[in-house]
Amino acid sequence: MTADVVATGRAAPRSGARRLLARHWYAWAMTAPVVIVTLVLVGYPLVRGIYLSLTDATEATMGRTIGMNVIPPTYQFVGLKNYADILTSPEFLGRLTWTIVWTVVCVALHVSIGLGLALLLNRPMRLRSLYRVLLVLPWAVPSFVSAFIWRYLLNGEFGVVNAMLRAAGFNGIAWLDDPFWAKVSVIACNVWLGVPFMMLAMLGGLQAIPRELYEAAEVDGATPWQRFRHITLPGLSPVSSTVVLLGTIWTFNQFPVIFLLTKGGPGGSTEILVTYAYREAFEGIRNYSGSAAWGMVILALLVVMAAVYRRALRRQGEAW
Amino acid sequence: MSRAARAWSRDRRSPGKSVALHLTLIAASIVSVFPVAWLVLTSLKPRQAIESASVAPIDHPTLANYTQVLGETRFLTWAANSVVVSLVTAVLGVLLAATTGYAVSRFRFPGFRSVMWMLLITQMFPVAILIVPIYNLMAGLGLINQFPSLVIAYLTSTVPFCAWMMKGYFDTVPATIDEAGRVDGLTPFGTFWRLILPLAKPGLAVAAFYSFLTAWAEVAYATAFMTGDDKYTLAVGLSQFVGQHKAEWGLLTASSVLIAIPAAVVFLLVQRHLVTGLTAGATKA
Numbered sequence: 001m002t003a004d005v006v007a008t009g010r011a012a013p014r015s016g017a018r019r020l021l022a023r024h025w026y027a028w029a030m031t032a033p034v035v036i037v038t039l040v041l042v043g044y045p046l047v048r049g050i051y052l053s054l055t056d057a058t059e060a061t062m063g064r065t066i067g068m069n070v071i072p073p074t075y076q077f078v079g080l081k082n083y084a085d086i087l088t089s090p091e092f093l094g095r096l097t098w099t100i101v102w103t104v105v106c107v108a109l110h111v112s113i114g115l116g117l118a119l120l121l122n123r124p125m126r127l128r129s130l131y132r133v134l135l136v137l138p139w140a141v142p143s144f145v146s147a148f149i150w151r152y153l154l155n156g157e158f159g160v161v162n163a164m165l166r167a168a169g170f171n172g173i174a175w176l177d178d179p180f181w182a183k184v185s186v187i188a189c190n191v192w193l194g195v196p197f198m199m200l201a202m203l204g205g206l207q208a209i210p211r212e213l214y215e216a217a218e219v220d221g222a223t224p225w226q227r228f229r230h231i232t233l234p235g236l237s238p239v240s241s242t243v244v245l246l247g248t249i250w251t252f253n254q255f256p257v258i259f260l261l262t263k264g265g266p267g268g269s270t271e272i273l274v275t276y277a278y279r280e281a282f283e284g285i286r287n288y289s290g291s292a293a294w295g296m297v298i299l300a301l302l303v304v305m306a307a308v309y310r311r312a313l314r315r316q317g318e319a320w
Numbered sequence: 321m322s323r324a325a326r327a328w329s330r331d332r333r334s335p336g337k338s339v340a341l342h343l344t345l346i347a348a349s350i351v352s353v354f355p356v357a358w359l360v361l362t363s364l365k366p367r368q369a370i371e372s373a374s375v376a377p378i379d380h381p382t383l384a385n386y387t388q389v390l391g392e393t394r395f396l397t398w399a400a401n402s403v404v405v406s407l408v409t410a411v412l413g414v415l416l417a418a419t420t421g422y423a424v425s426r427f428r429f430p431g432f433r434s435v436m437w438m439l440l441i442t443q444m445f446p447v448a449i450l451i452v453p454i455y456n457l458m459a460g461l462g463l464i465n466q467f468p469s470l471v472i473a474y475l476t477s478t479v480p481f482c483a484w485m486m487k488g489y490f491d492t493v494p495a496t497i498d499e500a501g502r503v504d505g506l507t508p509f510g511t512f513w514r515l516i517l518p519l520a521k522p523g524l525a526v527a528a529f530y531s532f533l534t535a536w537a538e539v540a541y542a543t544a545f546m547t548g549d550d551k552y553t554l555a556v557g558l559s560q561f562v563g564q565h566k567a568e569w570g571l572l573t574a575s576s577v578l579i580a581i582p583a584a585v586v587f588l589l590v591q592r593h594l595v596t597g598l599t600a601g602a603t604k605a
Contacts, residue, residue, distance in 0.1 A: 024430060026508040030423035031435050033416045034483050041476045042442050045453035052453060062456065120345055125338075133588060134349040137356055140587035142537040144555040145576045148562065149359045152569055158371050160358055192355070200595040253446035256539040260559060277448035281455070282544045288452050295449040302444050309440070 053082055053293035059286035075289070082293035091276075092297075099252065099272040102187065106251045109191045111244060114198025119232075121199070122206040139196035147260035150189040151176070179269035182262050186270050190257050194250070198243055205239030206232070245309045252302075273298050356580070363573035370569045385574035395575050397550060398557035405470050405553060406535040412471070413478035413531040414486075414524055421486025421527075422512050426498060439487075442480040447540040450476055455544060465547045473541040478531040485530065489523025490516065526593045529586075536583075554579055 054077060061075035086092050117135060121128060138146065153159050154175035162172035175185045209231065217227045255274055258264060264271035264279060271279070277298065281291030333341070362370055364381045389395045424435060454473050455464070463469040493516055501511035517524075542553045549560070554575075561572040 020430065024427070027423045027427040027429040028431070030419035030427075030508075030512070031431075034420035034479055035435065035438070037416055037475065037479050038438055038442055041472060041479075042445070042450065045450050045457060045476075048457065049449065049453040052456070117345075117348055120341060123333075125341065127342075131345045131349055135345075135352050136588065136591055137584065138352050139591070140584035141356060141580045142533075142555075142583055144537055144539055144558065145580050145583075146355070148558060148572055148576055149355045151562065152362065152573065153355055153358060192352070196352070197595070200591065204595055249444050253444075255447055256537065256555070259539060259543075274446045274448045278451065278540055278544075281452045288456065291448070292452045295452065298446055299449050302446070303441065306437075306441050306444060310437075 049292045049295055052289050053296050054079060055289050056081075057289040057292075059288070062286075062288060078289075082290055083297070085290070086293055086297060095271060095273050095276050098183075098270070099274075102183075102190075102272055103248060103251045105187055106190050106194065106254075107244060107247045109187070110194040110198045110247050110251075111240070113191070113195045115202050115236075115240075117195070117199045118202035118206055122203055135199060136196045138192050139200075143193055144256045144260055146193055147189065147257050150185070150192075151261050154185050176262055177266055179266055182266055182270050186258055186261055189261055190251065190254060193257065194247065198247065201239055201243045202236065205236045208239075209235035241312050245305075245312070248305065249302075252305075273301075359573055359580070360577055362569070363577045365570070367570050370573070385570040386578070389571050389574045389578065393561075393571060393575075394549060394552070394557065395578070398552045398554045399579075401467070401551060402536055402553040402555075405467055405474070406532045408467075408471050409474040409478055409535040410528040410532040412475060413482045414528045416475075416479050417482035417486060417527070418517070418524065419512065420483040422490050422516060424483070425487045425490035426495070427508075439480040439484050443477055443484060445477060451540060451544060454541075458545065464545055465551050467551070469545050470535075470541060470553070473545065474531075474535045474538065478534055481534070482527040482531055485527045486520070486523055489520055489526070492523075493519050522593060526590070529590055530594065533587075 055075045056078045057073070057075035062073055121132060121135075141149075153161050156162060156172060156174045156177060159175070161175065166172055173181050175181050213231045213235070214227055217231055222230070252272075253274055254272070255278070258270055258272055258275050259278070262270045264275050268276075273294065277291045277294035280287050280294060363385050364383070366380055366382050366384060369379060420435070420439075423429075424432065424439075450473070454469075454476070458464050458469040458472070461469075463472075497515050497519070498511050501515045502508075506514065537555065538553075539555045539559075542556045543559070546552050546556055549557070552560070558572060558575055558579075561568040561575070
């Protein structure tokens with residue numbers, strides 16, 4: 001039925017404009033609030049961001065009003081210079097590589113640990129609901145609070161993690177002050193944060209797989225691995241494809257963990273694209289145009305991701 | 321799950337496997353609970369014990385950190401700011417997005433694909449794309465350090481997100497209800513308002529709650545926009561406790577507990593609905 005409507009809508013000649021309006025005016029009216037809000041709040045800033053990214057606007061050249069004095073902006077159009085600077089800077093490759101490593105490692109750990117725990121929980125046993133509540137706890141704590149907790153736990157001097165290492169006879173590790181260990185730390189914190197959501201989503205997916213499939217496979221003599229490979233994984237695919245994409249976007253955009261745990265340091269070693277663009281704009285001499293250009297580069301990466309997502313949806317039969 | 325199936329799988333587990341299962345889950349639970357438990361313990365420690373490497377859980381429990389947070393800092397102001405900003409964001413987000421969620425769930429109209437694309441892309445926008453232009457626009461309007469600037473910034477992501485989430489929820493409401501409404505002579509708006517909206521209250525609540533959480537935990541916009549310490553939200557205020565020059569871990573841990581406990585309680589009550597909301601489109605298939 002829906003395909004029909006789309007087809008007639010598309011094929012309607014100009015003379016049918018009135019009919020089109022009569023048929024669809026309520027759908028358009030219903031979507032109007034979001035479309036208008038998005039155009040004003042997202043579209044306009046976006047256009048302005050693109051424009052800024054083509055100028056040399058910084059804190060110094062941006063116009064402003066101090067009391068009664070209006071200082072006009074003095075920035076100029078510089079074309080694609082900011083983009084050229086970004087793409088040729090060593091910073092770009094470094095940040096991009098680390099952002100990809102960060103996203104892939106975090107999402108892989110989220111999904112595998114989440115799926116593992118979901119498989120363990122997806123069976124009748126004692127204390128099941130207690131385990132469930134305990135395991136969901138990290139998701140219930142606001143992420144900025146978690147980042148602070150981890151910063152305290154991982155403190156080199158008096159953090160409990162190092163205290164335990166020392167008690168066990170090892171040397172303490174400079175978790176947040178060593179480039180390598182800082183990366184491990186932010187990943188650990190983000191994995192801790194993100195596993196519960198994956199676990200719950202996977203658990204929901206597992207419970208939607210009909211029991212009978214497993215019983216039938218059992219009767220046919222399938223090994224546990226075969227059952228996992230041929231029933232569980234395909235049965236989970238609608239849920240897992242969604243959560244993997246959500247997880248990828250969330251991790252790619254994960255600002256609080258990195259900003260609050262390490263501030264991107266030491267020496268920029270844990271800085272992902274998003275935090276880098278932010279600091280460019282709001283720390284030191286505010287480089288608005290450079291940051292806007294970084295933002296557009298990030299947007300380009302996201303559009304690619306969205307296209308992949310839409311393809312995945314389409315394969316599942318969502319027709320748009 | 322039927323009783324037979326239940327018996328079927330419990331009987332098949334050997335004691336050894338049972339022990340391994342529980343040990344794994346206990347280990348995982350410890351990892352998940354320990355940081356939070358340690359936070360609570362630390363918040364009860366006296367100041368000098370916090371900055372020592374002792375692993376002893378607690379020697380002289382004290383509420384000094386809490387009284388200091390509540391009495392000598394602006395914690396309560398920040399909490400009120402956070403609540404106001406998050407609440408306004410959530411309510412506006414749901415109000416603006418509800419009809420759109422319904423329209424894209426039910427109707428196929430010219431422009432449908434563009435709307436879906438728009439919803440998908442904008443909710444993926446990381447803070448880095450819009451923060452600079454929005455900051456400059458707000459500065460032009462004189463709204464920096466004012467709550468409306470934060471609400472506006474948050475709406476850029478919560479509106480598309482709410483619409484997307486509510487589409488998922490409306491998809492689960494049977495279309496036969498709409499047809500019944502139409503047969504009774506209701507306009508599409510009437511159907512939405514009188515029949516669908518009352519049924520979709522749980523979905524609206526989840527979308528509102530999720531927007532609330534997003535605004536509540538947001539760090540980047542709040543840090544950049546709110547410059548006066550009477551306007552800070554909690555996320556910004558707390559980072560003042562552990563600045564570059566001093567680290568007041570006592571204050572930080574006590575206020576974290578004060579934030580985390582109500583948040584966690586509410587969260588644990590609604591989390592089932594949250595997961596369903598976020599994966600609705602997927603589980604339906």
